[in-house]
Amino acid sequence: MVTMSEVAKAAGVSVMTVSNVINGHRYVSDATRDRVLAAVDRLGYRVNVAARSLRSGSTGIIGLAVPDIDTPYFGQLASLLIERAARLGYQVVVEQTGATRENELGALAHSRVRRYDGLILSTVELGDEDADQLRSDLPVVALGERLSGGHAVDHVAMANVEGARDATRHLIERGCRRIAAFGAQPGPEVNANSLRTAGYHEALTDAGLDPSPELAVPCAFSMAGGAAAARSLLAGGIPFDGAVCFTDTVAIGALRALADHGVAVPDEVKVIGFDDVEQGRYTVPSLSTIAPGHSEMVDAALRMLGDRIAGRRGEDEHEMFTGPHQLVIRQSTGGP
Amino acid sequence: MVTMSEVAKAAGVSVMTVSNVINGHRYVSDATRDRVLAAVDRLGYRVNVAARSLRSGSTGIIGLAVPDIDTPYFGQLASLLIERAARLGYQVVVEQTGATRENELGALAHSRVRRYDGLILSTVELGDEDADQLRSDLPVVALGERLSGGHAVDHVAMANVEGARDATRHLIERGCRRIAAFGAQPGPEVNANSLRTAGYHEALTDAGLDPSPELAVPCAFSMAGGAAAARSLLAGGIPFDGAVCFTDTVAIGALRALADHGVAVPDEVKVIGFDDVEQGRYTVPSLSTIAPGHSEMVDAALRMLGDRIAGRRGEDEHEMFTGPHQLVIRQSTGGP
DNA sequence: TTGTAGGCGTTATCAC
DNA sequence: GTGATAACGCCTACAA
Secondary structure, eight states, rough: OOOHHHHHHHHTTTTHHHHHTTOOOEEEEEEEHHHHHHHHHTTTTOOOOOOHHHHSSOEEEEEEEEOSSSHHHHHHHHHHHHHHHHHOEEEEEEETTTTHHHHHHEEEEEEOOGGGGGEEEEOOOGGGGGGGOOSSSSSSEEESSSSOSSSSSEEEEEEEEHHHHHHHHHHHTTOOSEEETTTOOSSSSSSHHHHHHHHHHHHHHHOOOOOOOOGOOOOOOOOOHHHHHHHHHHHHHHHOOOEEESSHHHHHHHHHHHHHHTTOOTTTTTTEEESSSSSGGGGSOOOBEOOOOHHHHHHHHHHHHHHHHHTOTTOOOOOOEEOOOOEEEGGGOOOO | OOOOHHHHHHSSSOOOHHHHTTOOOSSOOHHHHHHHHHHHHHHHHHOHHHHHHHHHSSOEEEEEESSSSSOOOOOOOOHHHHHHHTTTTTTEEEOOOOOOOHHHHHHHHHGGGGGEEEEOOOSSSSOGGGGGGSSOOHHHHOEEEOOOOSSSSSEEEEEHHHHHHHHHHHHHHOOOOOEEEOOOOOSOOHHHHHHHHHHHHHHHTTTOOOOOOEEOOOSSSSSHHHHHHHHHHTTTTTOSSSSESSSSHHHHHHHHHHHHHHHHHTOEEEEESSSSGGGGTTSSOOEEEEEEEEEHHHHHHHHHHHHHHHTTTTTOOOOEEEEOOEOOGGGGGGGO
């Protein structure tokens, strides 16, 4: 392993001069710089980041903890984050929690966190009761909904209520009267399910429609979940003419199940998702959805993390950002 | 930041004893161990990996360079790799190259590589002419096809020729006679396109069918690419009754375009993909495909990397592994 | 403009 | 069983 002192020896200068050249500091003559760079090239010297980290106290690495990266939503999130972080000079370690509370806590608690300058934690199962754990010395930004606010974390959220409300309202405007909600799960907890359920109910109530409990079908946020939810209604003979799916993956699964049962979308049932994953442009029919402002969310998360790493915000000042949301109309609700 | 020496002081022992406890070494009495662990807990001590890395010379980090992680194929690859690597005690830094040769080389050349114990490089644009660059002091495993073999790298590949041949043969057995290839690009280079094209031709020839150049449509390995390829045939009025798509994403795009043109799959045209991404189970119709043995490939890559990191293989001994492939029959070719 | 000394936190070695 | 010491490679001060 080539070290600075070997380069220094080869170039006939001191270690410090090599360091200055490597880090682009001033006060190095052109001649010296050239000699050093030549030696660097010749010997194949590369900075040892471990030593640099030890010295500087920072690692240049951000952790990203998500349930599973092989999922359209989290894949897109990770892709954006890695790209933007790279521009800021950070690399990203991806941890998969499998959406278990245990692993989400693990991402915080494990010794490995000493490796990160900051952590972006996409919480799914982490609830209010765990918020204390987030008070670590590690800068953390929570990305998700399972926190009711007022907690000791910076937080980036989606417009869950408003998005689900707009999606439901859109179906109502398109003439639907019996609108199912796939992924619904009313409850006191603050999470994507309950917030979107609230938005769904809000739109129904605003339109003078009665929420029918049998149309609020809980399901996993996955294609399999969406397919199962749709099948359960179809098999039960419960009529519906619209489906608000709480994620695009749920919607894709629902489209699949509807196709299996020979139900025409959008003619007999209109379907809308939530997330605006790229996939939705290519389903048959293409999928209407709520775009939750991924790009803005990633930017906000990085900005918050950067501020905190740099100590630009006090221990007890916490920021909150909600992504802008937008209705995207495609074929599954009668769009072009 | 709590250090070992603070813990040592609190527990009334030396730093070395703390280190021994942390690392589970022998020769520590139970009483001492308990005292140390209590102090660790009380002070919230966490190992500083930078210092440990500096000392040990290894980082516990593997790099994974892929074109874009927000893609079903690479997402699945990354997910599997992160999971398996975690079990081996490694974390994974994901780099996105955008499939440019420049960035793929960058993943190798940049100073940052000193951060990795090893690198898994999913080559797309890196060709034979770059193989020399792979001769770095960093353990590297190439995952992909753009290398003709005999090079100075460990290499994990897919059964491209055989997979494409089996896919094509399957369409022929199902009665197709004018079979398009979306993503085809014959040529002397060794890459996924040309190898799969070769397999496609092989199956046609074996069956006594003439490869018709107008049916070999080059396209990007993406949904947009597949849609464009299918549209170009449809718009050109070129008849075809089968389509071998060189990736599942291409196939999903093709399904979309066929649906737009009112072409029934599988009745009028049978479609098969390559990769077996989860998505393909939920398309309408569900997608027949070639499963390339992802799991085995990831295991092989990690094993090779591990061997090399541990120095269990000589500088000039290089290994090569080809994943097992399997035909998966779903609705798009008349399956259940 | 260049060089010297010291320490970041950890662990291997070797005494005790 | 436990502890003192010396590195690992780099960079901030300070000195020359």
